[in-house]
Amino acid sequence: MKLWYSYLKELKLSSKGFYFYMEILMTVIILVLLLFVIPEEMDNKHDEYIMFDMPVQAEEYYVNIIKENDIDGKSEIIEIEIEDKVINVELYVTEESKLHIFDNEEDLIAATEADRPSIGAKITWDKANSNYKYDYYLQGYESEKLRNLYTIIHVKDLEALVAKGDSYEVKVLKTGHERLNTKQNAVPALITFNGSLMGLFIIAAYIFLDKQEGVIKAYAVTASHVWEYLLSKALTLMTVTTITTFIIIVPVMGTQPTYWAMLILLLTSAFFSSAIGLVISSFFDNMTQSFGAIYGVMILFMLPAIEYFIPSWNPLWIKFIPIYYLIQGFKETIMVNGDMTYVMLSSAGFLLMGIIFFLYANHRFKKNLAV
Amino acid sequence: MIKVKGLNHSYKKDGKYAVNNVNFEVAEGEIFGFLGPSGAGKSTTQNIMTGLLQLQEGEVTVAGYDVKHIKNEMFNQIGMSFEQSNVYSKMTAKENLDFYRKLFDVETREPQDLLDLVGLGDKGNIRAGEFSKGMKHRLTFARSMINNPTLWFLDEPTTGLDPSIAADIKDIIRRENKKGVTVFLTTHNMYIADELCDRVAFIVDGDIKLIDSPKNLKLQYGEQLVEVEYIKDGDVVKESFSTIKTEDKNQLKDIIDKYEIQTMHTKEATLEEIFIKVTGRGLK
């Protein structure tokens, strides 16, 4: 009962505060981004720079295959500027990529280098083995997996793959999923930012306001528990996060998401980030002092969101940051045929970690009431 | 009502004690005053008794509860008014009290009655953030009564209030005490201590120097004093002398012989003068 009254009071107080408007503003910005700025499908065709080093007939054969895949069946000549030099290349546009045909290996390498996410390839006819030889020019930051993929990408049939050696393991990662379009794909990271990251910051801000007013002390000399005070704050954040997230999700995603699972993931993850905010705020007296700690944690939590948008960057350690599972979990909830077991497991994880951090925060607050 | 034995407290646990081997007892129905200059350790002692600070060393029993293992239900019996007022500035005075009363399991007082009592009866719907310092202080004071406490902790209850309001607050304390409420009061104001307290403890640098009733103290230390104003080398000098001590009497004679006397009064020693005499320190 006391928890309920404290919760009502927190809701009322937060609706009168500056941070409430900050939340609303953030929600509106994200909603506007999703509805009007981020397109349904982005031009996500890869640039590929190719050079043929082979007899003319072989090259023609190759170019014909490319032509067949070209959207309008013909090439155009475009000018590319590399290091103050302008060269002409032939451009073919297929469903997946833009292929630029180079005559000269030097230009090929320079162009690949200048255009960051692209790849370059030199295809040579290997007379001795009567085989094609592929030399790829990568950027250097591509993951091991992607590199391995390039080494086997041209092995067309299974026999040849086996012949290449048993060291390649091909795993089917996911099946039966509809792809998310560009806009939908941006949703999980954005709502993670809106919910958990803002929540962490805002709950700390609320605590510091209370510390400044000294009201925690007043609460401490009543017949209610400190945990009730702390939990009422966390519940407020959970409420605000849920509402603002739905304000974003409903107009953007309509009926596609699995809402019950999303609600559970939202509540548990907001509880988790609130608990972290509480722990941080128990170590400091005001926002200024805690700036470093809060931003440190926020940046750490933002890394999985950055990783999410850079497909070629996926270091293993990112999976040790809990927010990774939040973003992936949100993705599952908005996908058709998403994996709800994954969402429930992640939620359970957030709940468990949230409880641990919450208990620790409670322990710290009880010890330091007079500040 | 309160028993404190061998209480020590060091904020940084660095061997520097804010409170040093403090012992005292407060009986039921008493108004007990902690009198000392600021920084003496009054609030520290009070915060330990109310669980705001963790007990480090010593035995403290409050309203029958061992403070080492504080039980939340204890607070149903306790009221605490803070030195620095601490109310939600975004809520009105009434909302502050309405919320606060829900945090107790016992019968609580009507917010409006309490506001009337401290002279804020017509300010109930104003946000506490718009209150003056004194008004906030009165609201904090009123709030401490909301659960009908039997033991009432008051930290500097009249500090910073203008004299007429301070007088009202004193009246309220006296009236509540008449109803049987035990009061533990800290102050650096000797008038409050003198007028309200059944017994006072003199505390300086975390040490209790003495505990007695103001009346006894005056009997014991309060010899008549003569206050003299005289002109010495063109300046007006003001000094007090005991009418009992030989040394003082001789000095007084000397002054009357040598200098031009402007005024001369006899008066009773104040609690502050006794405090200075006992502790060697002033209350400021």
Ligand SMILES: Nc1ncnc2c1ncn2[C@@H]1O[C@H](COP(=O)(O)OP(=O)(O)O)[C@@H](O)[C@H]1O
């Ligand atoms: N939170 C704190 N941290 C460190 N020292 C403190 C703290 N609060 C008070 N002190 C020190 O403890 C001593 C006693 O302070 P306090 O109990 O507030 O005195 P009083 O209430 O008598 O004015 C002072 O020297 C003060 O500086």
Ligand SMILES: [Mg+2]
């Ligand atoms: Mg004090």
